Amino acid sequence: FETEEHTLRELRIFLREICKKLANNRLFYMFTKPVDTEEVPDYPTIIKQPMDLETMMTKVDFHQYECAKDFLNDIELIVQNALEYNPAKTSADKQIRHRACSLRDYAFTLIKNEMDSDFEDKCQDISKKR
Numbered sequence: 001f002e003t004e005e006h007t008l009r010e011l012r013i014f015l016r017e018i019c020k021k022l023a024n025n026r027l028f029y030m031f032t033k034p035v036d037t038e039e040v041p042d043y044p045t046i047i048k049q050p051m052d053l054e055t056m057m058t059k060v061d062f063h064q065y066e067c068a069k070d071f072l073n074d075i076e077l078i079v080q081n082a083l084e085y086n087p088a089k090t091s092a093d094k095q096i097r098h099r100a101c102s103l104r105d106y107a108f109t110l111i112k113n114e115m116d117s118d119f120e121d122k123c124q125d126i127s128k129k130r
């Protein structure tokens with residue numbers, strides 16, 4: 001059990017670093033905070049499961065990720081929300097869709113390059129058992 005807690009602690013340290021790198025990239029500024037419903041009043045009528053990088057950092061701290069796959073599922077949620085809410089051919093919508101796709105590629109590549117694959121396997125085994 002102690003080794004499992006140690007493994008999950010290491011995962012949280014790693015995921016905080018990934019979250020910080022993504023949030024510090026100016027390209028992804030609009031994904032760093034929840035979409036402001038004052039600014040975008042119809043957002044909650046269209047997007048039922050909002051997600052953003054600040055919320056993800058809080059989820060790390062609340063032990064709500066037990067493997068990198070769960071973390072990447074929330075990245076994918078940010079991406080899908082942006083694609084759904086911004087479908088138009090306008091340059092503004094195209095730009096946010098492009099940035100959402102870049103966020104996905106950055107996050108998956110960062111994790112693939114910086115994470116030991118058998119470390120992720122160990123985390124997924126722990127997660128499945130719980």
Ligand SMILES: Cc1noc(C)c1-c1cc(NS(=O)(=O)c2ccccc2)cc(C(=O)O)c1
Pocket residue numbers: 029030031032033034035036037039040081082085086096
């Ligand atoms: C994200 C998102 N999904 O749909 C839309 C639309 C956006 C989105 C929302 C905002 N305005 S905001 O007040 O909700 C906000 C500001 C700063 C960080 C996070 C959110 C700005 C932009 C933008 O492109 O600048 C985009």
